[in-house]
Amino acid sequence: MKPDDLDPFIQFMNRHSLEFLEVRKGDFHLVLKRTGTSVSAEREESRGAGQKAPHPAGTGAQDAHLVEVASPLVGTFYRAPSPDSPPFVEEGTAVKPDDTLCIVEAMKVMNEIKAEHAGVVRRILVKNGTPVEYGQVLFVIERA
Known part of the structure; x- marks a missing residue:
């Protein structure tokens, strides 16, 4: 296509x-x-009916208790609200639903990405200030 x-x-x-x-x-x-x-x-394309998309390499979310948090849009990933502020979360941080995990900036609009489940951040897969794609996995969270 x-x-x-x-x-x-x-x-x-x-x-x-x-x-x-x-x-x-x-x-x-x-x-x-x-x-x-x-x-x-x-x-x-070229996937039979009912087959899932392949797991992104290295995310470590094969366990049923692990949840991937993906970017809902294309933009720039920021771990903190400003360059001088501490990150919203670190690996090992406990989160609850609606806790802010990061910001994805798109077209000068800061979009907060929030946790949907309670749990612990196990992996942060993106470096601060880097571009992200729609659907790209940003975090792996272990459900509480």
């Missing part, structure tokens, strides 16, 4: 003011999600 092949899907999303679009046909799977004023694309 070429980038130009996405245009009809993006136009459809814009025409109908959709925030999310998922298309499945055979082994083709396309997910479009609006983030701010842009649309992000995730594509899966």
Whole structure:
């Protein structure tokens, strides 16, 4: 699939003011999600029906008690609210639902990424100030 092949899907999303679009046909799977004023694309091909996407290498979230926290948008990852502030969390930090884990900046908007489950941060997979992609795993949290 070429980038130009996405245009009809993006136009459809814009025409109908959709925030999310998922298309499945055979082994083709396309997910479009609006983030701010842009649309992000995730594509899966050549996977049989019912197969899960492969686990990102090295995340260590194969245990059922471990939860991956992925970036909901493309942007820049920040561990702290400002350069002079301490990080929101460190490995080993206990968190509860709605605790802020980090910030992802997209188009000059600071988006707080919050914990969905109570637990302990086991791994931080991204370095401060680095670009992240939609769906990229940022943290691994062990559920409490």
